[in-house]
Amino acid sequence: MSGSSFAVEVYRTISKIPSGRVSTYGEVAKNVGKPKASRAVGAALRANPHATIVPCHRVVKSTGELGGYNGLKGIARKVELLEREGVPVRGGKVDLAKYLFVDF
């Protein structure tokens, strides 16, 4: 199912996240109209049919942790991408207080 309006909106929302900034699954879920679908967001990203056009690595958990990303193995890649765009990641977490983007 790579055509659900939900997934599409999720990808679109994430694509709006500017470089050097991050967002949370919960925030993205809210923006698509399902504030409790934070988990579904992860599931949709996991399928990620637009891995190249959707910066899914800019999406982290509400606690600031990166979450899973490719089963806890691609996290290292995710961290590098984030730091590379200007988002310092230490201990596998980011400073949501300064880099959290919710102003879609």
Added chain:
DNA sequence: AGCGCGGCTTTTC
């Protein structure tokens, strides 16, 4: 402050 449990939605086999 750190750990544990249930709940909500979507995707996949």
Added chain:
DNA sequence: CGAAAAGCCGCGC
């Protein structure tokens, strides 16, 4: 079509 897993979140102890 039915059931299980998933890149989670919030509240309670």
